[in-house]
Amino acid sequence: MARTPSNRTNDPAGLRRRVLDAAARSFQAVGYGGASLHELVREAGVTGGALHHHFPTKKDLVLAVISERVSAEVAETWIKTVQRAPSGAEGILQVFEDTIAVLDAKGSVSGCPLGNLALELSLADEDVRGAVAGEYAVWRQAIAERLTADGAAFAQPDPDAFANVVVAMFSGAMGIAKAEQKTAALAACAHQLRRMMA
Amino acid sequence: MARTPSNRTNDPAGLRRRVLDAAARSFQAVGYGGASLHELVREAGVTGGALHHHFPTKKDLVLAVISERVSAEVAETWIKTVQRAPSGAEGILQVFEDTIAVLDAKGSVSGCPLGNLALELSLADEDVRGAVAGEYAVWRQAIAERLTADGAAFAQPDPDAFANVVVAMFSGAMGIAKAEQKTAALAACAHQLRRMMA
DNA sequence: GACAAAACCGGACAACCGGTCTGTTTTGCA
DNA sequence: TGCAAAACAGACCGGTTGTCCGGTTTTGTC
Numbered sequence: 001m002a003r004t005p006s007n008r009t010n011d012p013a014g015l016r017r018r019v020l021d022a023a024a025r026s027f028q029a030v031g032y033g034g035a036s037l038h039e040l041v042r043e044a045g046v047t048g049g050a051l052h053h054h055f056p057t058k059k060d061l062v063l064a065v066i067s068e069r070v071s072a073e074v075a076e077t078w079i080k081t082v083q084r085a086p087s088g089a090e091g092i093l094q095v096f097e098d099t100i101a102v103l104d105a106k107g108s109v110s111g112c113p114l115g116n117l118a119l120e121l122s123l124a125d126e127d128v129r130g131a132v133a134g135e136y137a138v139w140r141q142a143i144a145e146r147l148t149a150d151g152a153a154f155a156q157p158d159p160d161a162f163a164n165v166v167v168a169m170f171s172g173a174m175g176i177a178k179a180e181q182k183t184a185a186l187a188a189c190a191h192q193l194r195r196m197m198a
Numbered sequence: 199m200a201r202t203p204s205n206r207t208n209d210p211a212g213l214r215r216r217v218l219d220a221a222a223r224s225f226q227a228v229g230y231g232g233a234s235l236h237e238l239v240r241e242a243g244v245t246g247g248a249l250h251h252h253f254p255t256k257k258d259l260v261l262a263v264i265s266e267r268v269s270a271e272v273a274e275t276w277i278k279t280v281q282r283a284p285s286g287a288e289g290i291l292q293v294f295e296d297t298i299a300v301l302d303a304k305g306s307v308s309g310c311p312l313g314n315l316a317l318e319l320s321l322a323d324e325d326v327r328g329a330v331a332g333e334y335a336v337w338r339q340a341i342a343e344r345l346t347a348d349g350a351a352f353a354q355p356d357p358d359a360f361a362n363v364v365v366a367m368f369s370g371a372m373g374i375a376k377a378e379q380k381t382a383a384l385a386a387c388a389h390q391l392r393r394m395m396a
Numbered sequence: 397g398a399c400a401a402a403a404c405c406g407g408a409c410a411a412c413c414g415g416t417c418t419g420t421t422t423t424g425c426a
Numbered sequence: 427t428g429c430a431a432a433a434c435a436g437a438c439c440g441g442t443t444g445t446c447c448g449g450t451t452t453t454g455t456c
Contacts, residue, residue: 029321030321030322031231031318031322033229033231033232034231034322110321111317111320111321115317115370115373116317118373118374118376118377119309119313119314119317119318119373119376120229120317120318122309122376122377122379123227123228123308123309123376124228124229124232129377129379132377133377133378133379136374136377136378158386161382161385161386161389161390162386162390164371164374164382164383164386164387165367165386165387165390167370167374167383168366168367168370168371168373168374168383168386168387169363169366169367169370170370171369171370171373171374172313172365172366172367172368172369172370172371172373173362173366173370174370175313175316175317175366175369175370175373176316176334176362176365176366176369178316178317178320178321179316179320179327179330179331179334180331180334181320181327181331184362185362185365185366187359188356188359188360188362188363188366189362189363189366191359192359192360192363192394196390196394
């Protein structure tokens with residue numbers, strides 16, 4: 001009937017990207033359970049049909065967010081920095097300092113994206129849990145590899161275990177920082193790490 | 199009309215306790231958002247009216263769980279152990295080892311109750327955030343006080359900062375352990391702490 | 397330019413949620 | 427013993443959720 005000409009243009013990749021961006025932001029802000037797909041549709045400026053076409057279920061969406069957004073954030077924030085720094089130790093400290101600076105500037109702490117999803121969904125869904133675990137492994141391995149390449153004495157005899165400690169300190173401090181809305185926990189961990197890696 | 203004799207007996211305290219127990223278990227298992235009050239009513243064997251009488255809103259319920267259950271768990275698991283151990287350092291290590299043993303025996307990791315609620319609700323509700331932050335403060339302070347009393351050299355010059363590191367390591371390692379369903383992260387942190395506190 | 401597949405539209409739907417309401421029973425107290 | 431308040435019962439409601447579906451439009455291909 002109403003033959004509206006409609007100047008629509010299909011852009012699957014772009015639409016998918018917009019949805020993923022909005023979803024990543026929403027999950028980070030209110031969590032997986034707290035995020036509403038209806039609201040997501042509204043914020044991303046897409047239709048329900050389009051959302052369902054690209055991501056049939058909410059679970060599909062969060063899996064994509066993990067592997068395409070959270071993963072990239074870990075790579076950008078952590079892996080790249082650790083690899084490019086003069087030494088692994090300096091890279092690690094730099095990430096802490098950068099994070100503290102960003103959070104202080106922003107004035108609020110919304111937590112580690114990976115940690116948020118890890119705690120919320122690890123027990124609820126095995127696939128999500130596996131995806132999150134995979135990201136932790138990549139994160140840890142990047143640190144361990146750099147420390148091994150450095151021949152870092154403090155990481156002996158098990159660089160992977162030390163990397164585990166670094167990741168645990170960061171994740172834990174981010175959680176405390178989120179609850180207290182202060183970066184003191186991150187600063188304390190950075191200070192302790194500096195001692196440990198001297 | 200139907201004058202069923204009904205052998206009901208009012209037991210406000212007991213009913214409240216049952217609700218709180220079920221709620222703590224449910225929040226721990228599926229999170230705050232994932233927990234259904236209808237299901238809670240069913241599991242706890244109480245009625246909707248009774249639940250509403252004792253806890254008018256879900257928020258009231260989680261606040262009570264934090265201050266009466268999570269708090270007690272922190273006190274039992276951490277504070278008591280650290281205070282009674284031969285030294286603060288030994289107490290800290292013992293908590294890690296005990297936790298690892300319990301989780302390995304149970305075969306699954308459901309995470310740190312405080313951390314779970316902290317990440318899920320800190321941004322959503324200011325009152326809950328404050329309650330969680332208070333528990334973190336108590337936890338940290340107990341460790342710091344013991345280390346100060348010990349005159350622990352490794353905690354100088356700021357025992358509170360070191361306590362922050364311990365709490366961050368534990369929380370973070372629990373999160374990783376939850377995602378990986380392995381206690382390796384906890385073991386790595388325990389090992390590192392043993393070094394640091396030697 | 398026919399045609400099938402992919403992309404997109406927009407609303408409908410059943411299930412479920414937290415919270416409310418009215419009414420009944422028990423209990424402490426005067 | 428009377429009585430108000432607390433404790434409990436259980437049905438009920440409006441709103442929201444994730445998901446689905448019948449159509450329409452665009453796009454690549456022969």
